[in-house]
Amino acid sequence: MVDIIADYYDSVDKIPPLSTVEPGYLYKLLPQEAPEEPESFEAVKNDLESKIIPGITHWQSGNFFGWFPSSGSFPAILGDMYSIMLNTVGFNWICSPAATELETIVMDWLGKLIGLDSRFLSFNEDMTEGTGGG
Numbered sequence: 001m002v003d004i005i006a007d008y009y010d011s012v013d014k015i016p017p018l019s020t021v022e023p024g025y026l027y028k029l030l031p032q033e034a035p036e037e038p039e040s041f042e043a044v045k046n047d048l049e050s051k052i053i054p055g056i057t058h059w060q061s062g063n064f065f066g067w068f069p070s071s072g073s074f075p076a077i078l079g080d081m082y083s084i085m086l087n088t089v090g091f092n093w094i095c096s097p098a099a100t101e102l103e104t105i106v107m108d109w110l111g112k113l114i115g116l117d118s119r120f121l122s123f124n125e126d127m128t129e130g131t132g133g134g
Helices: 002-014 025-029 043-056 074-086 098-114
Strands: none
Touching: 002 074, 025 043
8 A cells, every 4th residue: 555655746747637527437446325335445545546546636736726825745744644643542641641742842842943932842952841732
């Protein structure tokens, strides 16, 4: 599957960025009822390539000049894969200490980058707990 994603990124500039399908195209291609038996991964992959990809606007294409920046990148995909692998639930610290602390640290980094006053940061320069943060 990673190879499929890598191949997509390698070839996305060769695909027309804007879909040419007509409204309702997918209704004609998919069954009227949910399948009762699971399909093979190969069948799902073929459906993606033949039915879904033609109806996608390829925002990642270098040929697409939309109003919004690209919302994903290959490094982001890898990060998402790690995130999904860990399936972290970050309600509070006890649910996942590393997730909570990493989020706090990264938010402090962002706060420093934008010049946020140190009273709003979670940690002081000496790594003692500050007065700010969540």
